[in-house]
Amino acid sequence: MSAQLIFDLVPLGSLIRYSDETPRPPERFRKKLTSWENRNSVGRLIRKQVERHIGNTMLPACITLHEGDYGSNGIVTIRVHRTFSADSDLKFTVAERPAIGSVRVLDRPGDGAELVYLASHRADAEEWLTKHGYPNAILDEVTADALAADFVEGRAAA
Template sequence: MSGSLVYDLPIGTLIRFSDHIPEPPADRQGDLAVWRLFNGIGRLARKDPPPHCSPLAHPASITIRTADFGERGAVGFTYALGEPSTAAMHFEVLEFPPVGSVRILARDGDNAELLHLGEDEGAAVAWLARHPVPTAIFDPVTADEIAAVSVEGGWSR
């Protein structure tokens, strides 16, 4: 699927992303590190619309985080949708956030960024106690949200 379709998915969706370039051999660490920037699995962590009042044309963008905030190696990759460099990217939905799970979001103005997806409210509270974030809010995943994306997007997962 294209990145523009990923933009319509719920925050917390687990996604595989790939640029279709074969993985380099393990003994070529530099090449392998670059390859991993464009090939992996992560959660949709942020969706930014194009700016409305900018004299410059900026596309919408998505951020996919490959590890939880606060963990070693927590990296987020931002893809500007509609840019020639991301046209070759392929995205695959692996799973939607489970109903009953709780997204911990950091607010940045009108935009929110996923910090962690707790399996339930108790797990979310425990995670936030270990990783205090002053701007964090809880956002439960509802059956209606997942049903809507499944029906509107034609998803069978």
């Protein structure tokens, strides 16, 4: 599916695979493998940003995936996010949707909110919030109705 369909149909918190559909090069070709890995990976959908205008420039809608955190001793020093334009030439697939009953912790209400934590249940989300500073955070429980919204005009987000 396209990045636009991910934007339109897939809920925040889903694991998304993206690919340029080229075969993986052998391990011995380090530079080719690194280049391939930049266009073929997986991440959690944390943000959807609508099309916007800045002066005379139009920025298309985009999605942001969280690919990982790096650090040591429980301290995150680097957080890797990757943003894709809705007109990206890559192919996207949904690897996993958030479980019913899980709770999304969003950094703020409204459009453009970013998923900062996906909790397994409400108590976990509330405990996480007490340890992290997000004063405007909201809790959004994943319901069966929210996941049913993946169906639009008879099509399902695959």
